[in-house]
Amino acid sequence: MPDGTLTFVIGGARSGKSRHAETLIERHEPPWTYVATAQAFDAEMRERIAHHRARRDQRWQTVDAPIDLAAALDGLPHGQPVLIDCLTLWLTNVVLADGDVEAECKRLAATLSRPRGTWVVVSNEVGLGIVPENALARRFRDEAGRLNQMAAAAADTVLFMVAGLPMKVK
Numbered sequence: 001m002p003d004g005t006l007t008f009v010i011g012g013a014r015s016g017k018s019r020h021a022e023t024l025i026e027r028h029e030p031p032w033t034y035v036a037t038a039q040a041f042d043a044e045m046r047e048r049i050a051h052h053r054a055r056r057d058q059r060w061q062t063v064d065a066p067i068d069l070a071a072a073l074d075g076l077p078h079g080q081p082v083l084i085d086c087l088t089l090w091l092t093n094v095v096l097a098d099g100d101v102e103a104e105c106k107r108l109a110a111t112l113s114r115p116r117g118t119w120v121v122v123s124n125e126v127g128l129g130i131v132p133e134n135a136l137a138r139r140f141r142d143e144a145g146r147l148n149q150m151a152a153a154a155a156d157t158v159l160f161m162v163a164g165l166p167m168k169v170k
Contacts, residue, residue, distance in 0.1 A: 003078070004115035008151050008170075010123045011161030018052060020159070020166055021083050021120045028081040028118055030059035035073065035082060037090035039066045052085070066093045070104070070111040078116040087123035087151060088144050095136075101143050109150035123148050125160070 007024060011017045025032050034056060040046040053062075065072035069090050076082055087108075094104050112121065127145045132138045152158045158170035 004117040004119060005157070006112055006115045006155045007118075007120045007157040007159065008123070008148075008155035009120060009159045009161060009166070010125050010148060010152070012125055012128065015161040016164035017122045017124075017161045018085050019055070020161060020164075021085065021122045022055065024120050025081045025083045025118065031061055031080065032059055033061050033063055033076055033080055033082045035063045035065050035069070035076075035084045037066055037069060037084070037086060037093065039089075039093060066090065067097060067099070070107045073108075073111050073119075076116070081118045082115075082120070084119065084121040087121060087147055088126065091144055091147055092140070095140060095143065105143070105147045105150060108147075109154055112151055113154040121151055121155075123151060 007021075009017050009021045009024075036049070036052075038045060038049050038052075040049055056062075063072055063076070067090075069084070073082070073084070090108075091101070091105075094101055112119070124144070125148065126141050132141055152170065155170065157168070159166040160169050161167070
């Protein structure tokens with residue numbers, strides 16, 4: 001039986017997911033752990049990462065986990081508040097690394113179902129728009145939908161962010 005709680009924060013681009021997730025973690029005593037999945041492959045992503053880092057002070061400890069997210073989470077101390085940002089960037093990394101997406105998603109979902117403290121996980125909802133025109137984008141959309149369902153099933157609370165406002169789903 002888990003001795004923690006998992007909150008899943010999902011929404012579209014620039015919906016306020018990360019900032020709201022940070023607020024949820026900051027309600028707890030520091031230190032807080034920010035598990036980052038992004039990789040800075042271009043200038044735009046470097047800027048996005050810098051923007052996120054600028055919001056966090058010395059009370060935050062950053063753990064980079066672009067590929068082996070489950071292992072990174074398993075290695076964290078019990079009881080420490082953890083923000084995982086974000087599942088869709090992690091999924092992108094696994095897909096681009098030609099990893100076993102199904103196996104890695106199941107492994108991650110198993111880890112998320114056993115939070116050892118207050119864990120908040122962020123993900124993008126990518127399935128509300130038009131059907132992508134290429135096979136890779138359609139595969140990603142479908143894999144992200146399956147991963148988000150697994151995370152939501154494991155979560156105690158699910159929040160859908162719309163225009164900076166959290167809507168409680170579960």
